[in-house]
Amino acid sequence: MSEHAPPESDAADESVGTTETGVETGAEAVVAALENAGAETLFGVQGGAIMPVYDALYDSDLAHVTMAHEQGAAHAADAYGVVSGDPGVCLATSGPGATNLVTGIADADMDSDAMLALTGQVPSHMVGSDAFQETDTTGVTAPITKHNYFAGDADTVGDTVGEAFALSAEGRPGPTLVDLPKDTTLAETDREPGPAETPETYQVEETPDDAEVEAAARAVERAEKPLLLFGGGVVKSDACEVARGFAMEHGIPVATTMPAIGSMPEDHDLCLSWAGMHGTGYANMAITHTDCLVAVGTRFDDRLTGGVETFAPEAEVVHVDIDPAEISKNVHADYPVVGDAGTAIERIDAEMDRSPQAREWRDQCQSWQDEYPMAYATPDDEPLKPQFVVEAFDEATDDDAIVTTGVGQHQMWAAQFWTYRSPRTWVSSHGLGTMGYGVPAAVGARIAAEDDQQVVCFDGDGSFLMTMQEISVAVRENLDITVAVLNNRYIGMVRQWQDAFFEGRQMAADYDWCPEFDKLAEAFGAKGLRVDDYDEVADAIEEALDYDGPSVIDFHIDPAENVYPMVPSGGANGKFALSEDQL
Amino acid sequence: MSSDETPDQQTDARSDAEPHPEIPRNGLPGPSPDERPHPSGRRNAKGIRIDPEAEAEPEHRTAVVSALVEHEPGVLSRVSGLFSRRQFNIESLTVGPTTVEGHARITLVVEETDPGIDQVKKQLAKLKPVIQVGELDDDAVRAELVVLKVRGEEPDKVQAITEMYEGRTLDAGPRTITVQITGDQQKIDDAIDAFRQFGIIEIARTGQTALARGDTPTTPGEEPGHAKESDDDQSDEIQTGTYDD
Numbered sequence: 001m002s003e004h005a006p007p008e009s010d011a012a013d014e015s016v017g018t019t020e021t022g023v024e025t026g027a028e029a030v031v032a033a034l035e036n037a038g039a040e041t042l043f044g045v046q047g048g049a050i051m052p053v054y055d056a057l058y059d060s061d062l063a064h065v066t067m068a069h070e071q072g073a074a075h076a077a078d079a080y081g082v083v084s085g086d087p088g089v090c091l092a093t094s095g096p097g098a099t100n101l102v103t104g105i106a107d108a109d110m111d112s113d114a115m116l117a118l119t120g121q122v123p124s125h126m127v128g129s130d131a132f133q134e135t136d137t138t139g140v141t142a143p144i145t146k147h148n149y150f151a152g153d154a155d156t157v158g159d160t161v162g163e164a165f166a167l168s169a170e171g172r173p174g175p176t177l178v179d180l181p182k183d184t185t186l187a188e189t190d191r192e193p194g195p196a197e198t199p200e201t202y203q204v205e206e207t208p209d210d211a212e213v214e215a216a217a218r219a220v221e222r223a224e225k226p227l228l229l230f231g232g233g234v235v236k237s238d239a240c241e242v243a244r245g246f247a248m249e250h251g252i253p254v255a256t257t258m259p260a261i262g263s264m265p266e267d268h269d270l271c272l273s274w275a276g277m278h279g280t281g282y283a284n285m286a287i288t289h290t291d292c293l294v295a296v297g298t299r300f301d302d303r304l305t306g307g308v309e310t311f312a313p314e315a316e317v318v319h320v321d322i323d324p325a326e327i328s329k330n331v332h333a334d335y336p337v338v339g340d341a342g343t344a345i346e347r348i349d350a351e352m353d354r355s356p357q358a359r360e361w362r363d364q365c366q367s368w369q370d371e372y373p374m375a376y377a378t379p380d381d382e383p384l385k386p387q388f389v390v391e392a393f394d395e396a397t398d399d400d401a402i403v404t405t406g407v408g409q410h411q412m413w414a415a416q417f418w419t420y421r422s423p424r425t426w427v428s429s430h431g432l433g434t435m436g437y438g439v440p441a442a443v444g445a446r447i448a449a450e451d452d453q454q455v456v457c458f459d460g461d462g463s464f465l466m467t468m469q470e471i472s473v474a475v476r477e478n479l480d481i482t483v484a485v486l487n488n489r490y491i492g493m494v495r496q497w498q499d500a501f502f503e504g505r506q507m508a509a510d511y512d513w514c515p516e517f518d519k520l521a522e523a524f525g526a527k528g529l530r531v532d533d534y535d536e537v538a539d540a541i542e543e544a545l546d547y548d549g550p551s552v553i554d555f556h557i558d559p560a561e562n563v564y565p566m567v568p569s570g571g572a573n574g575k576f577a578l579s580e581d582q583l
Numbered sequence: 584m585s586s587d588e589t590p591d592q593q594t595d596a597r598s599d600a601e602p603h604p605e606i607p608r609n610g611l612p613g614p615s616p617d618e619r620p621h622p623s624g625r626r627n628a629k630g631i632r633i634d635p636e637a638e639a640e641p642e643h644r645t646a647v648v649s650a651l652v653e654h655e656p657g658v659l660s661r662v663s664g665l666f667s668r669r670q671f672n673i674e675s676l677t678v679g680p681t682t683v684e685g686h687a688r689i690t691l692v693v694e695e696t697d698p699g700i701d702q703v704k705k706q707l708a709k710l711k712p713v714i715q716v717g718e719l720d721d722d723a724v725r726a727e728l729v730v731l732k733v734r735g736e737e738p739d740k741v742q743a744i745t746e747m748y749e750g751r752t753l754d755a756g757p758r759t760i761t762v763q764i765t766g767d768q769q770k771i772d773d774a775i776d777a778f779r780q781f782g783i784i785e786i787a788r789t790g791q792t793a794l795a796r797g798d799t800p801t802t803p804g805e806e807p808g809h810a811k812e813s814d815d816d817q818s819d820e821i822q823t824g825t826y827d828d
Contacts, residue, residue, distance in 0.1 A: 138657060142657070142661055142664055143664055143668050146711070147710075150656070150657070167711065201653065201711060201712065201713065201714050202711055285619070288622060289620070305630075308628065308630040309625055309627065309628065310625065310626070311626060313622050313623075313624030313632065314622045314624035314632075315632075316632075324705050324708070325706050325709050327705075328629075328630070328698055329702060330630050331626070331630035332626070332629060332630045332631040334632075371614060372612075372614075375612060376606065376611075560609060561609070562610075564609075565611060572621075574616075575619075575621075576616070577610075577616065578607070578610045578611040579607045579609055579610025580610065582610075582616055
């Protein structure tokens with residue numbers, strides 16, 4: 001992309017970056033703003049209304065990855081942000097381009113991922129006329145963005161883009177969007193965008209109130225059964241080191257939410273892994289019996305809490321969150337602490353005079369780990385178990401390998417049977433539950449990851465079918481990713497629910513019409529492998545990981561395998577089912 | 584505590600090809616739900632721990648919330664969208680510019696429980712164009728406007744009622760009379776009741792708008808006059824009630 005010669009010769013004597021050659025159009029201001037803000041890679045798809053911006057990118061050092069579908073661009077940008085810690089940027093044209101981004105924007109919104117979406121729009125004078133490829137993009141995306149902008153002025157469009165970029169990452173992160181009418185991006189302007197700054201009206205309280213901190217510290221000190229619950233906010237605010245240190249210093253067991261997987265090393269004694277609908281039995285037992293739940297950076301989603309009536313029913317809740325609106329939204333906070341996760345934990349730690357007396361409680365948590373092991377049967381004569389595949393992959397990869405997933409049973413097995421040790425190594429769609437997230441997320445994660453960091457995508461057959469076209473992007477860019485399709489020829493989570501709650505009436509759950517994914521991978525130009533038996537697993541994984549480029553392994557797994565433990569929707573965490581007859 | 588007290592307890596339990604004899608065909612080992620200890624506590628639907636002595640669901644109450652916002656396109660749809668999406672129970676919503684250029688005030692009457700009202704305020708405050716949010720005390724100054732169209736057969740009586748409620752006649756024809764009444768909600772309700780005898784044809788109510796009484800600012804930290812004036816606004820015109828829409 002950056003190899004092209006600049007089209008105008010008199011613009012060429014200075015350096016390539018738009019900021020140094022001066023801004024001449026709104027589109028150049030947009031690109032200059034992205035450069036100022038520190039963006040490096042953009043994910044997008046070309047189109048009529050966004051063409052001026054792409055034209056300005058021609059002369060820029062910003063890398064651009066053309067995706068096969070705008071949904072892929074949004075997920076790739078999202079995952080890029082999760083792995084890198086900086087907002088990901090995606091671009092699309094007006095109308096269908098913008099609406100194709102919507103799923104990815106909503107996904108980022110639910111998971112509080114920093115992301116900037118730039119959409120083309122028909123020229124201002126045609127807005128409202130139902131012009132070709134017109135959609136009310138700010139209207140459509142208002143409920144699923146942290147904030148969005150209609151940029152009607154070429155002189156200010158650069159500052160708007162910078163502000164949107166900064167705003168997406170400030171405080172509680174989330175997606176922002178700037179809608180760019182074509183006349184704005186084409187119009188002449190010489191206004192250089194200033195530094196990317198958040199607007200004055202968006203004020204974040206990073207440092208918690210002294211009285212709140214003191215009250216929380218006293219509550220933790222006197223607890224006999226304290227439990228830390230790390231949420232996604234711990235990862236997003238880069239507070240994992242501080243949070244881990246706090247847990248270890250005071251000997252407090254830790255459960256995480258699903259977005260916080262990796263915030264605490266899962267092989268540590270104090271880590272109970274993740275709690276919630278398909279979380280471990282021991283994490284859910286601990287949540288049910290704790291007398292002091294210290295929840296950090298979580299919004300108490302219903303997949304975590306089950307019914308709130310039975311959630312941590314005897315616990316005083318200390319809730320640390322940077323977003324005041326999350327305090328007492330779903331679960332009442334007895335001790336609210338509004339502020340940055342890392343700062344708040346440091347302050348509570350400093351305020352504590354002693355650790356809680358929790359030896360008995362720690363032993364109790366340990367014995368729950370023994371009572372409810374995450375195990376599965378693997379007789380040789382059975383079809384391949386998906387859990388075995390996940391564990392074999394974990395074994396074959398490095399500790400800092402990144403896992404992305406689609407949504408469904410495979411996602412749960414990938415979360416349950418892989419031992420995560422580092423933050424930003426688990427990239428998944430949580431709040432929105434977006435099937436198809438895995439492959440484009442692997443593309444974004446690969447680009448954000450360190451060169452020697454492996455990227456593995458676990459996908460299901462149904463989920464893979466939704467966005468597998470992005471394999472073509474991985475082939476074009478020669479991205480070293482390994483996709484493991486846990487193929488049970490069902491939309492498996494639906495089948496599991498139909499068996500449990502709809503008397504086994506498996507309406508539209510049968511996916512035996514799926515193509516052969518290894519051959520499909522080959523057709524895309526990737527490496528394709530197929531595995532049916534236990535003894536092929538290790539070799540296939542090794543071959544795929546060794547291959548320098550994208551590879552897809554189609555694992556034909558036991559179609560009858562289901563995900564347990566399971567807290568039924570709205571149920572009590574402590575009453576998780578271990579098999580279907582307990583539902 | 585030492586980190587290697589019981590290493591790999593959990594990974595051992597998970598580990599490989601060793602079949603667990605006690606694992607059911609499609610599930611996990613471990614005591615079943617009924618065999619586990621269960622706590623006796625409970626929370627209510629709002630996630631508040633229930634005191635077994637005094638179990639009570641929070642009551643709804645009416646609150647007047649005032650939000651100072653940037654007067655930019657789309658701000659009203661953002662605010663109303665927030666309420667519809669989050670299922671808040673809104674009685675009325677009024678908007679209008681303030682004396683500060685670029686600012687508008689939104690006055691909301693909400694009927695919610697205390698935690699609900701708290702959420703309304705906090706969710707509002709999160710919106711980027713929202714500058715300040717405040718809830719008004721019971722003694723706040725509130726007013727509402729209603730425009731009523733009634734049948735014109737008895738103009739004298741209509742006039743009498745209108746005067747009783749300190750209203751004004753806006754239009755009087757042979758068949759209809761249209762009047763306006765302003766005042767607090769109770770007065771408006773009473774007036775509408777009084778006009779029913781003539782047969783009300785049409786009605787338009789604005790919903791309440793309100794300001795804090797006396798020196799108290801309506802939203803926290805709100806300053807009178809030209810507060811929050813932008814730096815590059817060099818115009819020396821005194822910012823009064825005039826507003827450029």
